[in-house]
Amino acid sequence: MTDWAATRARFALPEGVIYLDGNSLGPLPVGVPERMERVLAQWRDSLIGGWNEGWMAWPGALGDRIGRLIGAPEGTVTVGDTLSIKVHQLLAAALEMRSERRVILSDRGNFPTDLYMAEGLIASLGRGHELRLVEPEEVEGALTEEVAVLMLTQVDYRTGRMHDMAALTGAAHSVGALALWDLAHSAGAVPVDLSGAGADLACGCTYKYLNAGPGAPAFAYVRPDLIDDVRPALSGWLGHAAPFAFEPSYRPARGIDRLRVGTPPVLQLAALEAALDAWDGVGMDAVRARSVALQERLVAGVERETDLRLASPRDPHRRGSQVSFRHPEGYAIVQALIARGVIGDFRSPDIVRLGVTPLFLSEGDIDAAVGHVAAVMRGREWDRPEMKARRAVT
Numbered sequence: 001m002t003d004w005a006a007t008r009a010r011f012a013l014p015e016g017v018i019y020l021d022g023n024s025l026g027p028l029p030v031g032v033p034e035r036m037e038r039v040l041a042q043w044r045d046s047l048i049g050g051w052n053e054g055w056m057a058w059p060g061a062l063g064d065r066i067g068r069l070i071g072a073p074e075g076t077v078t079v080g081d082t083l084s085i086k087v088h089q090l091l092a093a094a095l096e097m098r099s100e101r102r103v104i105l106s107d108r109g110n111f112p113t114d115l116y117m118a119e120g121l122i123a124s125l126g127r128g129h130e131l132r133l134v135e136p137e138e139v140e141g142a143l144t145e146e147v148a149v150l151m152l153t154q155v156d157y158r159t160g161r162m163h164d165m166a167a168l169t170g171a172a173h174s175v176g177a178l179a180l181w182d183l184a185h186s187a188g189a190v191p192v193d194l195s196g197a198g199a200d201l202a203c204g205c206t207y208k209y210l211n212a213g214p215g216a217p218a219f220a221y222v223r224p225d226l227i228d229d230v231r232p233a234l235s236g237w238l239g240h241a242a243p244f245a246f247e248p249s250y251r252p253a254r255g256i257d258r259l260r261v262g263t264p265p266v267l268q269l270a271a272l273e274a275a276l277d278a279w280d281g282v283g284m285d286a287v288r289a290r291s292v293a294l295q296e297r298l299v300a301g302v303e304r305e306t307d308l309r310l311a312s313p314r315d316p317h318r319r320g321s322q323v324s325f326r327h328p329e330g331y332a333i334v335q336a337l338i339a340r341g342v343i344g345d346f347r348s349p350d351i352v353r354l355g356v357t358p359l360f361l362s363e364g365d366i367d368a369a370v371g372h373v374a375a376v377m378r379g380r381e382w383d384r385p386e387m388k389a390r391r392a393v394t
């Protein structure tokens with residue numbers, strides 16, 4: 001049995017706040033400040049010697065720890081850069097591994113940066129590739145032998161709708177396409193088994209459910225039997241076989257290290273290392289069971305108390321770890337909730353998005369949040385000018 005009060009104690013959440021936004025920016029794990037202090041002291045005392053005290057190996061070591069949460073074997077995950085960059089790298093690798101094909105298949109629910117990166121890559125390759133978008137339910141039927149790579153985000157950032165990774169990977173393989181999975185809303189949210197699903201390529205971020213802080217680096221995975229076929233499009237010196245030989249010409253490192261680009265963000269990696277401690281002794285299956293129970297409690301409460309319409313799939317097994325509702329005044333409703341200390345977020349055009357993160361949320365939090373949603377709706381607290389003024393980040 002997982003002690004959920006103990007996992008809650010691993011986070012420094014402000015008093016009086018119910019945080020339903022751990023899907024967007026995870027809260028501060030209590031061990032982070034001390035770990036960062038330690039690395040700051042190392043910088044102060046060891047100066048450049050820090051690189052030989054472990055900093056340089058961190059991207060792979062932390063990649064292995066993330067790998068345990070996503071079903072990736074040791075040596076198949078590296079950490080660095082932002083998720084947009086990792087999407088670019090993996091997509092470029094996929095297009096080259098299927099160089100006779102011209103279609104990138106994705107769905108219209110995908111997160112914009114993934115689609116934008118694909119557009120930019122297509123333009124710079126200039127070889128007539130096409131980004132083909134279909135509805136999420138139509139993906140399987142749209143897989144043809146024109147498709148080089150199926151690029152999907154497993155859990156839809158707006159609705160929480162979750163694709164069946166194993167089934168769609170199998171379907172992609174059956175037409176000879178590769179499958180690239182974005183795990184931004186999956187890693188630390190739902191059990192993921194990259195090996196079991198046979199996924200070819202995957203990436204995700206560490207500042208959402210993995211709680212490593214604003215600007216924390218992303219991770220990338222390549223199936224072990226494919227990695228030595230990957231020619232890095234972003235051929236930076238730290239992905240070189242011998243960075244400190246300073247050779248004039250690029251040779252890729254063996255294995256996943258070739259997806260490294262430049263100098264690792266050591267301070268952010270210190271935060272990530274401490275943040276990953278929050279998962280010690282916690283199984284993803286237990287997290288999932290509790291997430292489903294808390295989500296069901298939230299949906300039942302909100303539907304009982306208000307007229308908000310569920311935007312997420314009704315079946316909890318087809319959702320990730322968030323629940324979304326639709327309302328034309330969604331933005332103002334979220335602002336009114338924030339004014340009451342219930343932090344969720346709004347996604348255009350009309351989505352009220354509430355993240356359910358079992359490591360630090362309890363049944364009591366969910367019941368209290370339902371009470372606040374009910375009060376906001378009953379009292380029309382959203383219907384005030386200050387709730388409707390749009391801020392830059394929603």
Ligand SMILES: *Cc1c(COP(=O)(O)O)cnc(C)c1O
Binds near residue numbers: 084110114185205
């Ligand atoms: C959050 C998110 C991103 C963010 O990319 P960054 O480069 O880290 O800003 C990308 N893709 C998906 C699917 C996301 O959910």
